[in-house]
Amino acid sequence: MRGGDIESRGEKNRGSNHASSHAVEDTDTPWLSWLIPLFVVANVVMFVIVMYFNNCSKHDQGCVARFLGRFSFQPLRENPLFGPSSSTLERLGGLEWKKVVHQHQGWRLITCIWLHAGVIHLIANMLSLVIIGIRLEQQCGFVRIGIIYLLSGIGGSILSSLFIQRNISVGASGALFGLLGAMLSELITNWSIYTNKVCALLTLLVIVAINLAVGILPHVDNFAHIGGFLTGFLLGFVLLPRPQLGWMQRRNLPAGVRVNSKYKAYQYGLGLVSLVLLVAGFTIGLVLLFRGVNGYDHCHWCHYLSCVPTSRWKCDGN
Template identity: 75%
Template sequence: MRADDLESRGGKAREQSSFAAYAIDRDSQWTSWLIPLFIVANVAMFVVSMSINNCPKHNNSGSEGKCVARFLGRFSFEPLRDNPLFGPSSSTLQKLGALEWTKVVHKHQGWRLITCIWLHAGVIHLIANMLSLAFIGIRLEQQFGFVRIGTIYLLSGFGGSVLSALFIQHNISVGASGALFGLLGAMLSELFTNWTIYTNKAAPLFTLLVIIIINLAIGILPHVDNFAHIGGFLTGFLLGFVLLPRPQFGWIERRNLPADISVKSKYKTYQYALGLVSLVLLIAGLSVGLVMLFRGVKANDHCHWCRYLTCVPTSKWKCDGT
């Protein structure tokens, strides 16, 4: 091996090391406050929904004894036969803004596409989503700031709601899962768009793909809205290319480079290309989805096998929505 090869490789190693130091320094500049605020907002909305639900007063059976955890008073849960997730009734969730196709399409309540992501069906549902949000979202916000991560979270939740409403017409849907899958999708596209700056690529890529596949597989169980998961994931995946590219090293250290070396572009050509294509696909996808939704199109009529993406019937359960 020639000496100049050693010097060149050593220079490259130093550049990667400097970039890693830069990334760490930049991470320390961001304080995560938006994701914790989202968590507090979701918990607060659940408390409000339980207070309004008031099972002992509104239980259709007229028997307070059938409410779960009666000692909680108005915050006690619906009977497990009605809601096995320890939460409010479906009528309460509908009142507070759950996603319901009929009301969105025929009563022009498009705001439900947003409000549904702040509601949860029960304590189990809430805890699972909030733990995932804390684990994934806080780290992302520390790396990329509240504006970009907040945008991905909200738009992914919206995208998940649009796809869910297109395919599910006979049930309500609630939960932050679409937004969470959007963050997972953004993590995956961030890895791709910043591929050249990572020294260890295989391990995080494999781990992330396993997590995504497992969570999507859980979505084929009954009473789980996998269309919201898929819609949120696709939205977040595209947004990651648009919002999460990292500057190339030469741009970061341009002040320390020799005078005869200059880096004019902040991002690499492929990063610009991926971002532009993703932005076009995102705008087109959401626009077409919204037009189809408000025209009352039922996507299942045009894709008969798509129903298996959210529930696969077995000898143990059915997928009739009951």
């Protein structure tokens, strides 16, 4: 981390010469991004560990890339993403409803975020994390982005567990969608300091819509995407509001001169409402989960959020 608090950097030039249509760029040195690269390394290391324990060459003759020895991949008919077996993922912390609810292994809500089903899955998520996360960390700092990433991942795991109760779920997608949600709420709560704001909003909405639309394909856990996105969206209002333009200068005015509030009224309002909704959502979700509630019992049409049947594939409703 370089310099002082992000709110004190580049304030004097925020009123002019904005460099981006998406975000207001600080004119001083941005935060040094180290947490997101650390997350990338952690995910890669975890995948290597998973493949080491998987040891396909010992248990299956049809392994892919057998020259890798115990790091070879499961047969493509079992895992087309070039990765380990589902039993290995389950053993090392994959999200599995029965183990969370009936065996009280709530820690799986967190560990599943660091596991990936295969090389393709890992590369896709890590590229997205680098593209989205590094920019956000440079702009907002590692503390806030780290909180958003982790809580969004957990939020995605909770919603996924309420609906996906027969399959194993792994991946950082919920956390990634949380960063996308935070980008959207950050744009909304700091609307007045953006240039080309409508274009930025429409672009971001299209990106989010496309990514959520991909989630209706079979074998994609869109509930983790939705849960992570909603969590990050609410957290953005709580953690990412920016001071009003020129506030840093006004607070240094002589005594007796009225100083405006650091944040606008709507920023306080959005932050408070979002915090209440976030706490309520996590509380209700965890209570329902550990009571063994099936989300489909209360939302019969929700299966369309995760898989839409077509002439090319079918959905099992789970």
